Amino acid sequence: MTSKRFWPIFWTQFFGAMNDNVFKNALVILITYQATSVMGLRPEQMVALCGGLFILPFFLFSAIAGELTDKFPMHQLVRATKILELFIVCIGTIGFCFNMVPLLLLCLFLLGVQSTLFGPVKYSILPELITEDELVKGNAFVEMGTFLAILIGTITGGLLIAGNHGALSVSVTTVIMAIVGVAFSFQVSSIATVDSKRKINFNIFSSTVEIIKISRKTRSVFISILGISWFWFFGATLLSVFPVYVKTGLYGDEHVVTLLLAIFSIGVAIGSVICEKLSHERLELGLVPFGSIGLSLFVLDLYFAGALPSTEVARGVTELLGVKGIYRILFDLMGLSIMSGFFIVPLYTFIQTRSERNERARVVAANNILNALFMVASAGVLVGLYALGLSAIDVFLALFVLNTLVAIYIYTIIPEFLLRFVCFILTRMIYRLKVDGHKHIPQEGPAVLICNHISFVDWLIVASSVKRPVRFVMHYSFTKIPFVSFLLRGAKVIPIAGTKEDPKIMDEAFVKIKETLDEGEIVCIFPEGQITKDGTLSPFRPGIERILADSNVPVIPMTIYGLWGSFFSRKYGHAASELTVIPRRIWSKVIVDIDPAFAGDQVNAKILEEHTLQMLTRKK
Known part of the structure; x- marks a missing residue:
């Protein structure tokens, strides 16, 4: 500011x-x-x-x-x-x-x-x-x-x-x-x-059609636009319901309507600022599911809160604040509006960052068109709900159902949002993630990240630590696990297998890695090829050398420290074998250390292994 x-x-x-x-x-x-x-x-x-x-x-x-x-x-x-x-x-x-x-x-x-x-x-x-x-x-x-x-x-x-x-x-x-x-x-x-x-x-009509087509070029951007438009549908419906809800549910006067409008507006403003604080200077898509879940829960509780006791004379703000049950309603409204900030700020940032510079303004224009369309549709839907005999309180239940269906649709067709949500939960609520060396990740261009392999959630920790999207190379067997496979699809994981397991999958993986690097993306591999069983670094396999032979790109060493002994590590045998480790490791600090890049033509598996070992020793 x-x-x-x-x-x-x-x-x-x-x-x-x-x-x-x-x-x-x-x-x-x-x-x-x-x-x-x-x-x-x-x-x-x-x-x-x-x-x-x-x-x-x-x-x-x-x-x-x-x-x-x-x-x-x-x-x-x-x-x-x-x-x-x-x-x-x-x-x-x-x-x-x-x-x-x-x-x-x-x-x-x-x-x-x-x-x-x-x-x-x-x-x-x-x-x-x-x-x-x-x-x-x-x-x-x-x-x-x-x-x-x-x-x-x-x-x-x-x-x-x-x-x-x-x-x-x-x-x-x-x-x-x-x-x-x-x-x-x-x-x-x-x-x-x-x-x-x-x-x-x-030409108003042909230019509108053209801009909508441009916004649909990147599917995730268009779905984000639909998500923002849904928020304006949700918000417009809610604000239109306020006067009727105040009159028939809270038995308040026009000043109470202003109070609800004030709470909603201030709540969105607060939610937007909190969203920025939780994002830690990066686009945190994990807050979008968090926001949509919050919208559903708070609007549902507004429905369950129901109406206040009736009165013959409309209550003013002072009288209303003395009625039992009003603070639950005001809390729900404030929570709902805060969650709105969580929902829309990452989506606006997403369409800005994922749109091409020479098309960004037209994508924003398409967003404005669809926002307006959804707001008009909200009025039509509200009229229809009233025509069916629903009360203002019943509309809250209808919004809960519609919002839940919309959320399921968005997160099903774009798993990246749900993936980021899991990353957010892992690194903000289960662990305290600290990242050193952000500056060593290039803002653009290809690179290979290498990292030690401590647990089954290492890839989620890395994804949370790097501000750019990362493509992970992972054993193909993980793509067959329910729900995990859904998250891997959101991360666009490249499946790989050993030479003796399936040479075809292995060869296809290296071809895909080269294509990904040629497109200027970041690829992350775990050169040990397995999760450590004793907490020490295993020898690096030669796969990294094959990657660098095909693509001479920078190699950026990373280390994860603090996950050994966690619920997801193998310290106690198989991962998740001892549930008693959970209470001891909740909210523990996990550190990701990122070092400057090596030139791809100046390193091999042995050099990278020795450097990674030095990085781990630094933390002890």
Whole structure:
């Protein structure tokens, strides 16, 4: 937040999101309490129209916005969109001061257009401004800022329009915030153009179809986009249920609705920051399943908490806090919103890091289109649930069922998420992982990692220690074990066998290793070829030499220290043979040591074995 690379875009986004919600909520309250009608529409229909007008541009113009972001310098687009926002709210002052609702509706639509144009820039510019190590933190702060801005803007808009000289107060406030946003936008660092020769397709429909196709090129990226879109479906449904739930379940007044909105927004902000702390400067996909499980459990408990005792007079916030059972409900809501932060921050980071630079903005645009589609679908589903006779509390149960089904679907088709979840549990809850030598892992390009073999979870420890995806070479027999085989598929493990066991599998493994290294990926092998039975280092087999003969790539030595004697080692015979070892080793420290790389043409199995032995001796 003190870095010139980050704070200008953060505050530009913050004041933009806050301004949108000040304007929108002030307009909604103006329409509601003045019983305003346009073209014969009732006030409640007008309120629904406001939501539709703001979100419609995301369907219409996101594709074009993505192409513009790729074609023009992003910092210039940031400034242009903020100047556009200032122009729109200046027109809006006329609408507020002269009570011209049709003009205000037009301005709301134009603010939606401005947000649509800014959306791809907001997420595409982050990887250009900050390092990959900072990207999770950057996204966490952006999500925190967005939800706090929504909360502050919504409350501010309502308070201003309801006060004396409400129209003038809203007008002045929106103009001032737009000016502040413009000022911050001119502090954003200059960014080189991604694809200046790109031709913009202004056909709304064909450009949208093209962008959706681009987002589907990498399957895991597209599934992540669907995951983010599901979050907005879940959140939009929840926020739409709040007023009905407060009235019919909590028997509270409109101030209680604001309380629930505040808790939800603050919870997402807190969850985003906690997510960054747990990620330890890396993309931690293991938090996504953690978040989705939390969403299901907390929304289910909201259902079981049920309704509070009825009352003839609607309760205010003070009265509500004195009712038995309310703190369980508030705890569930806070937990649910914190888990939302765990869910979305890694997914946003994932689509940024796994998308090609020259396509990133269009992938973000596709994400915005699908987000908007899912939010509209949530309204339709909610109407359908109410039509079936479900109460607001019953909707919580429906969300639990839907969220659980979505989670099962995502983690079944992309095992990498579940793999990262297992790694997270292992290295954050069962063990305390400490990694020395992160800097020796190259940020890009091929390399071979070699590591001592202490236990059956060594590969999970290595996967948790290295910030880049790692392809492991592992005995083929492990690919036949239920559930383990599922995790191995997520890690894209390369199965191998001994020469006497199956020469064909062995030869295919070395071919696959060469292909993987040629593609610039990292491969990890355990040169001992077996898990130690006495805690000492076994002789290295010559497989590493065959790999280096085919691919002259750097070799990076690693050692794992602290797993000998654990539940997963062979100190007590077969792994997991003595359950009594679990209590003694829970939360014990595991250290991964990474040394500088050797040139591939300067080492052999013996040299690497001796160096690994020296590394292990260093720790004793």
